[in-house]
Amino acid sequence: MSSLVIDSIGPASSVQDGGRPGSQRYGLVPSGAMDRLALAAANTLVGNEPFTAVVEVGPFGAKFTARGGTVRVAMAGASRNADIAGRTVASDMSATLAEGETLTLGFARGGSFSYLAIEGGIEGEPKFGSLAVNARAGLGSPYPRPLQSGDALQVKAASGAPERRIELPAASEAPIRIVWGPQDDEFAGDTKKLFVDSEWKISPTSDRMGYRLEGPMIKHLHGHNIVSDGTVDGSLQVPGNGQPIVLMRDRGTSGGYPKIATVISADFGRFAQTPAGQPFRFTAVSMAEAQAEARKFAELLRTLPERLRAIESVDLNIDALHDANVAGHAVSAVDAGTWHAEALAGPD
Amino acid sequence: MTSTFPPPRLLPSGDSAITVEFSRNIDDVANRRVLALDRAMAAEPVTGVTETVPTYRSLLVHYDPVQVDFDRLGGQILTLAQRPVPAATNTRRWRIPVCYGGEHGIDLEDVAKTLNITPEEIVARHVAGDYRVAMIGFTPGWSYLSGLTETLHMPRRQNPRLLTPAGTVSIGGVQTGVQCLAGPSGWHLLGRTAVRTYQLHRDPIFLLEPGDNITFTPVDAKTFADQDRAAEAGEFIAEQIAS
Numbered sequence: 001m002s003s004l005v006i007d008s009i010g011p012a013s014s015v016q017d018g019g020r021p022g023s024q025r026y027g028l029v030p031s032g033a034m035d036r037l038a039l040a041a042a043n044t045l046v047g048n049e050p051f052t053a054v055v056e057v058g059p060f061g062a063k064f065t066a067r068g069g070t071v072r073v074a075m076a077g078a079s080r081n082a083d084i085a086g087r088t089v090a091s092d093m094s095a096t097l098a099e100g101e102t103l104t105l106g107f108a109r110g111g112s113f114s115y116l117a118i119e120g121g122i123e124g125e126p127k128f129g130s131l132a133v134n135a136r137a138g139l140g141s142p143y144p145r146p147l148q149s150g151d152a153l154q155v156k157a158a159s160g161a162p163e164r165r166i167e168l169p170a171a172s173e174a175p176i177r178i179v180w181g182p183q184d185d186e187f188a189g190d191t192k193k194l195f196v197d198s199e200w201k202i203s204p205t206s207d208r209m210g211y212r213l214e215g216p217m218i219k220h221l222h223g224h225n226i227v228s229d230g231t232v233d234g235s236l237q238v239p240g241n242g243q244p245i246v247l248m249r250d251r252g253t254s255g256g257y258p259k260i261a262t263v264i265s266a267d268f269g270r271f272a273q274t275p276a277g278q279p280f281r282f283t284a285v286s287m288a289e290a291q292a293e294a295r296k297f298a299e300l301l302r303t304l305p306e307r308l309r310a311i312e313s314v315d316l317n318i319d320a321l322h323d324a325n326v327a328g329h330a331v332s333a334v335d336a337g338t339w340h341a342e343a344l345a346g347p348d
Numbered sequence: 349m350t351s352t353f354p355p356p357r358l359l360p361s362g363d364s365a366i367t368v369e370f371s372r373n374i375d376d377v378a379n380r381r382v383l384a385l386d387r388a389m390a391a392e393p394v395t396g397v398t399e400t401v402p403t404y405r406s407l408l409v410h411y412d413p414v415q416v417d418f419d420r421l422g423g424q425i426l427t428l429a430q431r432p433v434p435a436a437t438n439t440r441r442w443r444i445p446v447c448y449g450g451e452h453g454i455d456l457e458d459v460a461k462t463l464n465i466t467p468e469e470i471v472a473r474h475v476a477g478d479y480r481v482a483m484i485g486f487t488p489g490w491s492y493l494s495g496l497t498e499t500l501h502m503p504r505r506q507n508p509r510l511l512t513p514a515g516t517v518s519i520g521g522v523q524t525g526v527q528c529l530a531g532p533s534g535w536h537l538l539g540r541t542a543v544r545t546y547q548l549h550r551d552p553i554f555l556l557e558p559g560d561n562i563t564f565t566p567v568d569a570k571t572f573a574d575q576d577r578a579a580e581a582g583e584f585i586a587e588q589i590a591s
Contacts, residue, residue: 021398021399021410022398022399023399023488023554024399024401024408024410025386025399025400025401025402025484025558026484026488026489026546026554027484027485027486027487027488027489027490027546028488028546028554127548136487136529136531137487137488137529137546138548139548179360179362179363180360181359181360181361181367182359182360182361182367182369183359226372227372227373227374227403227404227405228403228404228483228485228486228492229367229369229403229404229405229406229408230361230365230367230401230403230406230408230485231361231408232361232362232364232365232408232410233362234362235361235362252485252486252487253401253485253486254401254403254483254485254486255486259361262360262361262362262363263362264362264363265362265363265364265413266363287360287363287417287418288417290362290363290413291363291413291417291418293363294363294364294413294414295413295414298414
């Protein structure tokens with residue numbers, strides 16, 4: 001048994017996995033990783049099941065040290081500078097920390113959350129089949145709260161399996177897709193048009209419970225109180241001040257504000273990764289299109305293992321990778337995601 | 349009651365959930381229809397449905413769009429929603445002790461002044477109620493009860509409190525409720541119960557089910573303190589008086 005000791009970590013970093021659905025009727029929200037594709041990709045890299053518990057690292061940097069043995073890790077999601085004992089590590093690749101070596105992560109770029117998967121997962125006591133942290137409900141293991149400096153995660157010793165990289169689709173910058181409802185009839189047609197015609201930003205006061213949006217005033221037709229009903233990940237509720245809040249993984253299971261629309265499930269992770277302050281737009285799609293995208297997303301998750309590729313050495317040859325991936329900038333969206341290129345660009 | 353009601357509205361809640369809306373208001377008949385549909389969906393599982401969440405006036409049905417699409421599932425739900433609604437969907441009944449007033453119910457005096465009756469009369473009316481768990485929501489174990497006497501209906505506080513104690517029993521609008529965890533609330537705090545509607549390391553972790561019946565019984569502060577210690581050790585405290 002090895003452990004991964006947290007030397008330093010920013011706020012909004014916690015152990016997350018696929019979450020704990022099934023108890024929303026008792027007021028318990030599933031929680032789980034904000035970006036399920038990145039969660040699954042990081043886990044696939046180290047041979048774990050796709051929704052195994054990982055460290056969800058928030059926008060700030062972090063340092064981890066392997067103790068008691070080697071530890072094999074992989075990171076996916078928001079790009080950031082990463083090195084192990086001075087060796088640069090690219091995103092979307094696995095790497096191994098020898099006993100006593102430190103993994104240093106910089107600030108997130110082009111996203112908010114990175115997913116640090118550990119081969120064999122994290123030791124903990126699951127509740128409702130999950131280790132996901134939900135601090136409000138006192139749930140999460142090994143710590144029922146965000147991670148702090150000094151915490152130690154018990155993990156399996158590295159197996160010595162060869163390191164790999166994974167080829168992910170390029171991150172899209174297209175508008176975030178929504179379907180109207182369930183209470184879009186609480187808003188005038190002009191208001192709905194304003195909602196999709198406008199530029200929005202995510203407020204820095206956002207968290208895993210909800211992302212507060214800044215943009216035009218969204219006016220209600222009949223006031224801002226409805227009798228509470230159920231919520232889902234991506235519910236776009238509009239409180240009295242007309243500034244929508246998108247409900248995220250740690251939402252309440254019910255709410256009393258009208259919900260004008262819902263972010264489609266295939267775009268939820270991409271929306272969750274949108275950095276605070278970066279302008280973006282919404283676009284409305286049909287239910288048929290949203291469900292077709294949900295099926296495509298499920299297929300992408302299912303086929304992640306087919307996207308694994310061998311890499312030659314743990315000690316990355318940066319020049320060779322640079323030549324292979326970004327020469328002439330003729331980068332295929334599939335062959336080399338933008339995250340690779342960014343990660344290989346070196347420290348800021 | 350039979351299926352002479354209009355069909356519920358099927359509202360999309362993203363691509364992976366349907367809100368089955370029976371009413372826009374807090375409505376006892378609508379809530380019974382919600383709970384009846386919830387029970388019917390549990391008795392005859394529908395392909396692709398992952399979980400259901402009953403509320404006052406709607407049933408939220410979560411599903412996997414890889415297994416079933418909106419139109420097909422919607423049709424199946426409408427068929428189930430046309431079944432006759434039983435008079436009572438659940439006969440479980442619990443007696444929940446409450447320490448009213450004082451430090452445990454800091455709004456009791458103000459509520460009494462607002463309604464121009466004595467605090468004792470507020471307690472008497474609250475205790476006389478026969479309640480049903482209409483929904484559990486927002487945070488684990490937060491139980492919203494229907495059946496509050498109209499004589500205790502009053503608007504929520506102008507300024508919601510950011511932190512109210514675990515176990516608070518309160519009234520707001522036409523509702524009363526039992527919250528389990530400490531948290532924000534705009535309701536008027538009448539008292540506290542030692543009963544944990546949600547408690548990890550206890551079996552069952554969740555005490556109450558939507559549809560359960562509740563009566564309250566007053567206890568003094570000393571009894572509350574004793575019960576609170578016992579509850580912390582895992583005792584139910586709530587007394588089940590029918591099953």
